[in-house]
Amino acid sequence: MLSRTAENLFWSARYIERADSLARLLEVGYRISLIPNTERGYTNEWESILETSGTRNEYLKKHKTISKEKIIFYLLFESENSSSVKNCIKTARENIRMVRTAVTLEVWNAVNSSYHELDKNMRDTKSLLKELPEIIEWIKKQVNLIRGTILNTQLINDGYDFLILGTYFERADFTARIINVKYFILLPSINYVGGDIDNFQWSLMLRSISSFRAFKWAYGGQEISYTKIIDFLILNMTCPRSLIFSVEKINHHLGRLSKFYKQTSSSNKKIGLMYKNIKNLNADKITEIGLHEFLKSFIEEINFVYKKFEQKYFFGLET
Amino acid sequence: MYNEVYKNSKVRKFYNQIYDWAKSLPENVVVKKKNEAENLFKKIGITFSVYNNFDSSERLIPFDMFPRIISSTEWKKIKKGVIQRALAINAFLNDIYNSGEIIKAKLIPANLIYKNPAYEVKMIGFKVPKKIYSPIIGSDIVRINENIFKVLEDNCRTPSGVSYMIENREIMMRMFPELFEKLKIETVENYPSYLLDVLKSLAPKKCNKEPKVVILTPGSLNSAYYEHSFLADLMGVELVQGTDLFVDESITYMKTTRGPEKVDIIYRRIDDQFIDPITFDSSSLIGIPGLFDSYKSGNVNICSAPGSGVADDKAIYSYIPEIIKFYLGEEPILENVKTWRCCEEEAKKYVLNNLNKLVVKEVHGSGGYGLLIGSKSSKKEIEIFKKKILSYPANYIAQPVLELSSVPIFDKKKLSPRHVDLRPFCLVGANKTKLVDGGLTRVALTQGSLVVNSSQGGGVKDTWVLNE
Amino acid sequence: MKIKIAHSTTYKYSSTVPRLVQCLKLYPSVCHNQEILEWETSSSSGKIVESHIDGLGHRVQNIFIKNFSGQHRITSKGILKTKDLSGIVKGLKEKVNPLCFLRDTDLTKPCEKIEKISNEAKKNNKNIIEFAHKLNLVVSNSINYVSGSTTISTSSKDALKQKKGVCQDFAHILISAARFNNLPARYINGFLLDEKNSGENTTHAWVEIFVNDLGWVAFDPSHKKCIDDKYIRISTGFDFEDASTIKGVKTNYNGDEFLDTKVDIENCQ
Structure with missing residues (x-):
């Protein structure tokens, strides 16, 4: 397969996942905004969401003030924001369009129609807040539709691996970032850890990654606790948004590529090591290392794997 | 002007069945079928609707269901004539880039060639693989009367439209399979395999294995991108852009997920000036640095050869009859338009x-x-x-002013004549020529109009060459 | 005359160059005016690959470099034996018809001043070669030689407008004027041994004009004369850009490039 084809497949899936993450992030913001704003810890919630999306600086260049409506519009529809939902879907479509014949008609139609329907869902900033839940629902539905057509209609060949890898590189990065943000931005001070606000925010975060119910199922009706959350979001193989799950997927699909092409790269070795390490971890050990330190090095390691993977398959430079 | 269907207000013999069929279609069926055709185009020819535009407005070239029929006798003449021109044009290109005999013989003024910007100085003296400069030639043909077909121009660089020829047939066969039982019609679906075969016969000097062919496109924003991807798909070759290729130690490679893969033959659908920023336009971002030197050192073939365009220059066109006589020693089978x-x-x-x-x-x-x-x-x-x-x-x-022949179209309620032309696609390889029996018929949809260009309200028809 | 030449071009890059391809035309022309006794080209990084001999007789070579950083030097050196053939270039091994060199390029498009120059040169000439000499003279006086006064993209029109230029501009003006008068003309890159003023031992540019019966005749408008045995012919083309001895393209590179050239020419009689 042409390197460009692999790259286009990878990025289209990655942008779709990103649109999904953004929608979930906005959902958190929306839920927080429904709670009376009495505690100090909530005042910056929209700013934190902006921060998590990684677009805070760009936003502030365009808008002087932090405004709920403006942030929502910026994250959903702003054409100047290269990672707004609109641009994510647009970029995903452009990537797929260039390799039209590498995906099935169903996948193309799902991506193409999402792109065209997006305009219909555009709102101005005024009515945006009111209709936000509807828009978020629509985005999640489209993403699931696209992902479903990929799973059900694509041949399970190397192209499929690149698509899936796009999804999980993005998800690993996003989950790691959102857990990190939880601690260093959402909470005003470390004293809050374990308090009511803390638990409330953890539950919001779980919702944002669509894992609230799953968590309840996995740990029974028990109260949310710090170690359980760490276990669930980082180490639980049954949670599709946990870090270990993404690492396992990346490891698996890089392994498949390596078998398929009968070549290995240093990305295989590194991800294998990451998987082995994360399997042997437990929540206490992570607390010992420090959650922030752990996440920081996790993000760095995943980036390293990506760089090697990119050099090998997209740039044709030996690794 | 010549009407291809009627002769003295009687329908010509080989149009009889189609004419009766067309007449017998109730109005609502015509409308229904028209919609069906359009939907089929959108669906199977998805490439038409989605590739060539930014916004979603689907730009389909209007398709008319009344087929244009060419009898086998008429076709034999056209075919011979088109092949003759294609061979003469290649011999001409080989001559002017080497010894220039036709100029020495004073049959063509030297200035017309040497001062012509399309005459590429960097190609002079280079031995093009198998002496074939232009392996794909699309000649535009108009019909003047019962016996005379004239060539309006020859496209020697990268003629387009062949995907329509194939898709038009596909649509007709899906919608009216019964017609294909009644009449024996030559098939056109072999074109992609003929093209691949012809390109493979043009392997460069230093290629000593099964040659690797790719199609080079300027990218998805190009108006003919659908055709590039359509052909790549049907030929089973990679569709590459400039950034997918690179040259190392004079050898041209494409970047693949398995690593660099050597490329032997490039069917390029980009203009000369964009081939290589080192040799041609240095501001070109879509070219491949070093490609031209890789080509000249015999490591890769570029089809058509840079500088082939000089042969479809309008001034050279008027000399094609002389060119045919000079190189082939034959009288031209198809006439030129008086120039x-x-x-x-x-x-x-x-x-x-x-x-x-x-x-x-x-x-x-x-x-x-x-x-x-x-x-x-x-x-x-x-x-x-x-x-x-x-x-x-x-x-x-x-x-x-040209007199184009006419063929009916389904115009609202009735059949109504419109002017048409014909573009067959002649393939020239090493010691072989191939021409599928058919071509692209373009039709001026406005009554009385002689402009068949799709950009100016032209449409297309399926073209049937009868097997009698 | 026996002339020894050493020429080097050094490129420095501010960051890593992912891919660099260069095309070299650094071999002296094969013709009766000069005999190559020794010549070699070398590169400090990336080996030199032979490509082909083009229609104008250039021996074309390539250099391909990947993931390169630092300094890259291309050197050509050797010894030639030259002859003074009164400016007439004989025995060139080329396949290009002279009429090709009637085409204008962006750098040599004629302008009003070119028309004036040619009108002035047209007076009282017995034949074409006399006219060509006159043209060379008029062009020589049309601008002043001021080093550093123009850039690589200065056209003949621009140079005439600002009334100054370097050898490249003199050459472009003469080319424009010759072509304007329907005389095929082309740009020549080479070396000039100038013993009187050793500081001017340098790369140089001049012009060849095609005169029926004589063939290509080389004029140096910067020095108001025809070439002699102090000139070494390297490459030719429609204009400065086309005749470049080294052309290169870097892929995916955003850094800076610094260029340094060095020439040594000596008479080794």
Whole structure:
């Protein structure tokens, strides 16, 4: 397969996942905004969401003030924001369009129609807040539709691996970032850890990654606790948004590529090591290392794997 | 003007069955089928609707369901004539880039070649693989009467439209399978495999294994991108862009997920100037640095060869009959349209005195630029052109207003005649020529119009060559 | 005359160059005016790959470099034996018809001043070669030689407008004027041994004009004369850009490039 084809497949899936993450992030913001704003810890919630999306600086260049409506519009529809939902879907479509014949008609139609329907869902900033839940629902539905057509209609060949890898590189990065943000931005001070606000925010975060119910199922009706959350979001193989799950997927699909092409790269070795390490971890050990330190090095390691993977398959430079 | 269906108000024999069929279709069925055709185009020819535009407005070229029929006798002549031109054009290109015998024989003025910007100095003296410069030639043919077909122009660089030829047939076969049982119609679906076969026969000197063919496209924003991807798909070859290729140690590679893969033959759908920023336009971002030297060192073939365009120059066109006689020792089978070259004194006089009756064209112009249609121009416009011709006569040629034959289309309730032309696609390989029995029929959808270009309201028809 | 030449071009890059391809035309022309006794080209990084001999007789070579950083030097050196053939270039091994060199390029498009120059040169000439000499003289006086006064993209029109230029501009003006008068003309890159003023031992540019019966005749408008045995002919083309001895393209590179050239020419009689 042409390197460009692999790259286009990878990025289209990655942008779709990103649109999904953004929608979930906005959902958190929306839920927080429904709670009376009495505690100090909530005042910056929209700013934190902006921060998590990684677009805070760009936003502030365009808008002087932090405004709920403006942030929502910026994250959903702003054409100047290269990672707004609109641009994510647009970029995903452009990537797929260039390799039209590498995906099935169903996948193309799902991506193409999402792109065209997006305009219909555009709102101005005024009515945006009111209709936000509807828009978020629509985005999640489209993403699931696209992902479903990929799973059900694509041949399970190397192209499929690149698509899936796009999804999980993005998800690993996003989950790691959102857990990190939880601690260093959402909470005003470390004293809050374990308090009511803390638990409330953890539950919001779980919702944002669509894992609230799953968590309840996995740990029974028990109260949310710090170690359980760490276990669930980082180490639980049954949670599709946990870090270990993404690492396992990346490891698996890089392994498949390596078998398929009968070549290995240093990305295989590194991800294998990451998987082995994360399997042997437990929540206490992570607390010992420090959650922030752990996440920081996790993000760095995943980036390293990506760089090697990119050099090998997209740039044709030996690794 | 010649009507291809009627003769003395009677339907010609080989159109009988189709005519009866068309007449028998109730109006609502025609409408229904028209919609069906359009939907099929959108669906199977998804490439048409989604590739060639930014916004979602689907730009389909209008398709008319009434087929254009060519009898096997008529086709035999066209086929022979088209092949003859294609061979002569390649012999001509090989000559002018090497010894220039035709110029020494004073059959073509030296200036016309050497001063021509399309004549690529960097190609001089280079031995092109198998001496084939232009392996794909699309000649535009018009029908004047019962016996005479004339060639309006030859496209030697990268003629487009062949995907329509194939898709039109696909649509007709899906919608009216019964017609294909009644009439024996030559198939056109072999074109992609013929093309691959012909390209593979043009492997470069240093290729000693099964050659690897790729199609080089400027990218998805190009208006013919759908055709590039369509052909790549049907030929089973990679569709590459400039950034997918690179040259190392004189060898051309494409970047793949398995690592660099050597490329032997590039069917390029980009213009000469964009091939290689080192040799040609240095500001080109879509070219491949070093490709031209890789080509000249015999490591890769570029089809068509850079500089092939000199053969479809309008001034050279008028010499094609001489070119055929000179290289093949044969009389031209297909006629040229009468052309006055303003560089010749007598011709210039005639043109200036008859501007209101003629079509004047700039020699290097294309796409309808620098054109004067005398009968449709104001006195002022004619005066302006007169001055232009006088100041630089060699830059102009003139032709009579063409008489295009007509074939009916389904026009609302009834069948109504419209003017058509025909573009067959001739393939020239090493010691072989291939031409599928068919071509692209373009039709002017406006009554009385002679403009068949899709950009100006033209449509397409399926073209049936009968197997009798 | 026996002339020894050493020429080097050094490129420095501010960051890593992912891919660099260069095309070299660094071999002296094969013709009766000069005999190559020794010549070699070398590169400090990336080996030199032979490509082909083009229609104009250039021996074309390539250099391909990947993931390169630092300094890259291309050197050509050797010894030639030259002859003074009164400016007439004989025995060139080329396949290009001279009429090709009637085409204008962006750098050599004629302008009003070119028309004036040619009108001035047209007076009282017995034949074409006399006219060509006159043209060379008029062009020589049309601008002043001021080093550093123009850039690589200065056209003949621009140079005439600002009334100054370097050898490249003199050459472009003469080319424009010759072609304007329907005389095929082309740009020549080479070396000039100038013993009187050793500081001017340098790369140089001049013009060849095609005169029926004589063939290509080389004029140096910067020095108001025809070439002699102090001139070494390297490459030719429609204009400065086309005749470049080294052309290169870097892929995916955003850094800076610094260029340094060095020439040594000596008479080794």
